[in-house]
Amino acid sequence: MELFEQMQREGTIPNRFTLVLVLTACASLQVLEEGRCIHAKNIQRGCECEILTASLTCMSNMGA
Numbered sequence: 818m819e820l821f822e823q824m825q826r827e828g829t830i831p832n833r834f835t836l837v838l839v840l841t842a843c844a845s846l847q848v849l850e851e852g853r854c855i856h857a858k859n860i861q862r863g864c865e866c867e868i869l870t871a872s873l874t875c876m877s878n879m880g881a
Contacts, residue, residue, distance in 0.1 A: 818842055818851070830862075844874065 821839045824831060831839070836859060843852035 818846070818848075840874070 836855065840852060840855060843855065
């Protein structure tokens, strides 16, 4: 998660693989608010289907 946050600060746009892994990490770490924020950014960017699926899985795993 720290590396992802550093990438964001540096302006790096994550690819779909990175986003899926980060959302999976959010679910594993039970960090709901961070998962929601990442999910919202995905929607704003017009994310792809597998990323939305990972977002929804993340949210459901955390009881959102």
